Structures are given as C-alpha cells and as structure tokens.
Amino acid sequence: MxxxxxxxxxxxxxxxxxxxxxxxxxxxxxxxxxxxxxxxxxxxxxxxxxxxxxxxxxxxxxxxxxxxxxxxxxxxxxxxxxxxxxxxxxxxxxxxxxxxxxxxxxxxxxxxxxxxxxxxxxxxxxxxxxxxxxxxxxxxxxxxxxxxxxxxxxxxxxxxxxxxxxxxxxxxxxxxxxxxxxxxxxxxxxxxxxxxxxxxxxxxxxxxxxxxxxxxxxxxxxxxxxxxxxxFSRPKAWFEEQHLDLPETIAFQKEMEAAGFTFDHLAKTGADLAAQLKGQLDLSKLGGDHHE
Ligand SMILES: Nc1ncnc2c1ncn2[C@@H]1O[C@H](COP(=O)(O)OP(=O)(O)O)[C@@H](O)[C@H]1O
Ligand SMILES: [Mg+2]
Missing domain, CATH: 3.40.50.300 (P-loop containing nucleotide triphosphate hydrolases)
Known part of the structure; x- marks a missing residue:
C-alpha cells in the first residue's frame, strides 16, 4: 500500500x-x-x-x-x-x-x-x-x-x-x-x-x-x-545547513575526499571504507610493523 x-x-x-x-x-x-x-x-x-x-x-x-x-x-x-x-x-x-x-x-x-x-x-x-x-x-x-x-x-x-x-x-x-x-x-x-x-x-x-x-x-x-x-552523498555543507549530523563513517569518508581521495561508492560501514582505502594505498610504502 x-x-x-x-x-x-x-x-x-x-x-x-x-x-x-x-x-x-x-x-x-x-x-x-x-x-x-x-x-x-x-x-x-x-x-x-x-x-x-x-x-x-x-x-x-x-x-x-x-x-x-x-x-x-x-x-x-x-x-x-x-x-x-x-x-x-x-x-x-x-x-x-x-x-x-x-x-x-x-x-x-x-x-x-x-x-x-x-x-x-x-x-x-x-x-x-x-x-x-x-x-x-x-x-x-x-x-x-x-x-x-x-x-x-x-x-x-x-x-x-x-x-x-x-x-x-x-x-x-x-x-x-x-x-x-x-x-x-x-x-x-x-x-x-x-x-x-x-x-x-x-x-x-x-x-x-x-x-x-x-x-x-x-x-x-x-x-x-x-x-x-x-x-548521504550530498556535500557536508548541505548537512550543516540543515543542522544535521553525519554518521561517523560518512563524515570520515567526506574528510578523506576533501583531502583528495576518491571512492567509488558511499561506505556505510567502517569495514567497507577500509576495503576501499586499501585498494588505493600502497601498503608496502607505509611505515610500521609488517607481519609477513
Ligand atoms: N498541538 C499543537 N498546537 C500548536 N502548535 C503545535 C502543536 N504541536 C506542535 N506544534 C508546533 O508545530 C511545530 C512542529 O512540531 P512537531 O511536529 O512536534 O516537530 P518535531 O516532531 O519535528 O519536533 C513546532 O513549532 C511546534 O511548536
Ligand atoms: Mg516530534
């Protein structure tokens, strides 16, 4: 109905x-x-x-x-x-x-x-x-x-x-x-x-x-x-105009986009966002401990 x-x-x-x-x-x-x-x-x-x-x-x-x-x-x-x-x-x-x-x-x-x-x-x-x-x-x-x-x-x-x-x-x-x-x-x-x-x-x-x-x-x-x-694909400024908060994952993704990252879709979960980021970063060039 x-x-x-x-x-x-x-x-x-x-x-x-x-x-x-x-x-x-x-x-x-x-x-x-x-x-x-x-x-x-x-x-x-x-x-x-x-x-x-x-x-x-x-x-x-x-x-x-x-x-x-x-x-x-x-x-x-x-x-x-x-x-x-x-x-x-x-x-x-x-x-x-x-x-x-x-x-x-x-x-x-x-x-x-x-x-x-x-x-x-x-x-x-x-x-x-x-x-x-x-x-x-x-x-x-x-x-x-x-x-x-x-x-x-x-x-x-x-x-x-x-x-x-x-x-x-x-x-x-x-x-x-x-x-x-x-x-x-x-x-x-x-x-x-x-x-x-x-x-x-x-x-x-x-x-x-x-x-x-x-x-x-x-x-x-x-x-x-x-x-x-x-x-949630709308720009951050739009949410500010409406006095609405963004979910944390979405807010983070928008920050990353502002810093120059591009994503092929909106990540609804942290796991999805991490998977998309991993595709863009060359992990071997990053510092820190690597477990082979
Ligand atoms: N019974 C009522 N009589 C007069 N004005 C009302 C009444 N109920 C709500 N309002 C007014 O209507 C507007 C919308 O209220 P409401 O629908 O409760 O909003 P929300 O659920 O988004 O907080 C508000 O300005 C509120 O003061
Ligand atoms: Mg109400």
Whole structure:
C-alpha cells in the first residue's frame, strides 16, 4: 500500500489562532520499505506522521492512503479503515498502557476492531512473541514491568492489529543500547516480513543502518526525499545547513575526499571504507610493523 501526500498544508488551531506548521508537502511513502524522517526539533516531523493515519487532517491538499483519500472535509466515521491500515507508535508508547494485564492490554486493539475473544487472544500472543516478550509475564500488570518490557507491550499492542504500515515516532528514545539494538532489529524484521515502516529518528547512525528512503524536514517543508545513499552523498555543507549530523563513517569518508581521495561508492560501514582505502594505498610504502 502506497501513501501519497499531495499539496498538503497543515495548521494547528482554528480561526485567528492558527499556527501554520506544514507547507506544500508532496511525498510518497513506498510500500515495503523503511522511510526515515529526520530534521531538527520543531521541523514538523511528528505533525507530518500524524497525517499518515489521519490523526490530524490536512488543512489543504490531501493524503491518499491506499485507495482512500483524506482531505479537510473527510468525516471522522470514514477514518476507521485508515486507522486499521496505519498503526502509530508514539514516543514513550508505554504511557498508553492501561489494562490490568499485559495480555488484555494487547488484546484491546483487535477487540476494538471487531475480532472475537479467541482471535484477539491469538493476535495478541503472536504479537507479543514477535516482540520477544516473555510468555510468563502475560498475566502481569503492565505497570510492574521494566521500561524496555513496557515498550514491547506497547509495540505489540499496535502489531496485534496487523496494520500494513507502522509509524514509529522516535521509538528508541530512552532505551539503553541493548534495548535500542533489539528494537532496530525488530523494525528490520517487520520490514522484511513485508510491512511498510515509517520511522522518526534523530540518530543518524540508526538512519544509515536501517533506512531505505529518507525524508528531511526543515521548517515545515520537505528539504529532501530520496534514497539513503543519495542523501548521504550530498556535500557536508548541505548537512550543516540543515543542522544535521553525519554518521561517523560518512563524515570520515567526506574528510578523506576533501583531502583528495576518491571512492567509488558511499561506505556505510567502517569495514567497507577500509576495503576501499586499501585498494588505493600502497601498503608496502607505509611505515610500521609488517607481519609477513
Ligand atoms: N498541538 C499543537 N498546537 C500548536 N502548535 C503545535 C502543536 N504541536 C506542535 N506544534 C508546533 O508545530 C511545530 C512542529 O512540531 P512537531 O511536529 O512536534 O516537530 P518535531 O516532531 O519535528 O519536533 C513546532 O513549532 C511546534 O511548536
Ligand atoms: Mg516530534
């Protein structure tokens, strides 16, 4: 399912109190890929992703989700199919937990969308297992869990509804490094199982490792929307203008290029960069210890 945003403007509030935020957004979210959305705080990332499942409706222009068109005129009752297709995982999703047990919390979504008790339980168990949640804790209160476990329950709650597209607003924020690595692996697994993933992130290393496509937001507008390799091939000065950091490997490669080295492709990892450098350097002319 493709999502198209066409000529979208969005302002918060109504009447004289409006705060214009998004301006003339045209974007395609491609099916089966991970699209990362980056940009400075306040650039409109969270506002943009809430258009994808019509939590916020456009002030002008439209969002086309699969077959369905959302405009400022679309009625609330017509939005349910979109909410079922596009699942939203907010920043600190554990704050959305509410049920007395983990299992009931995750079953809530499917039940709400019309599943039977049996179907909802199956969907919940499948989702909890997909996020690596320990079966022994299904009957626990979600509020007695560790931060990482709570977040898994919250993710499972969205996954259990089996949306075609899942949107994550800074999902790794506040997790320890091990928790972050597990979460990133989960996003990759979801993509590889055919889901479309939209991910807001301010961690460039994460974007480089994970994203297929990247959207750069600046002051409520799209500054770039392209493949991850194309984006990071842009000059260093461009990233400075956007107030964006570069991943370390990319920054190093750009320094080397400025010093006169040429590379045949963008190195996404240190190992790739080292391999490309080795092809250019005559190691026998370098000093240091050589092990024959
Ligand atoms: N509910 C709201 N009412 C009015 N303005 C808002 C609201 N939410 C966000 N904004 C404003 O919209 C702009 C974009 O915010 P946001 O989408 O949260 O950006 P980001 O996620 O990139 O940090 C900011 O200037 C912010 O102050
Ligand atoms: Mg935000």
């Amino acid at each position: 493709v999502i198209n945003i066409e000529g979208l403007d969005f302002a918060y509030g109504a009447g004289k109190q409006t705060v214009p935020v998004l301006k003339d957004i045209n974007l395609t979210i491609e099916s089966g890929k991970i699209t990362a959305i980056i940009g400075q705080t306040g650039s409109g990332k969270s506002t943009l992703v809430q258009q994808l499942n019509a939590l916020l409706k456009p002030t002008a222009g439209q969002v086309v989700v699969g077959e369905q068109v959302v405009t400022s005129q679309t009625k609330e009752k017509d939005l349910a199919p979109i909410r079922a297709k596009v699942g939203m995982v907010f920043q600190f999703p554990e704050s959305q937990l509410f049920a007395p047990t983990v299992l009931e919390d995750v079953m809530y979504g499917p039940l709400n969308f019309g599943a039977s008790q049996k179907e909802a339980k199956e969907a919940a168990e499948k989702a909890l297992s997909a996020v690596g949640f320990d079966q022994k804790l299904y009957e626990q209160s979600p509020f007695n869990l560790s931060g990482g476990q709570m977040r898994r329950v919250a993710l499972a709650g969205v996954l259990a509804m089996n949306p075609e597209t899942m949107v994550f607003d800074e999902p790794a924020a506040g997790l320890d490094p091990a928790g972050q690595a597990e979460l990133l692996q989960l996003l990759k697994d979801l993509r590889d199982s055919g889901k479309t993933i939209v991910l807001i992130s301010h961690q460039m290393e994460q974007v480089l490792a994970l994203a297929d496509q990247v959207v750069v937001m600046k002051d409520g507008q799209v500054a770039a929307a392209e493949a991850v390799d194309t984006l």
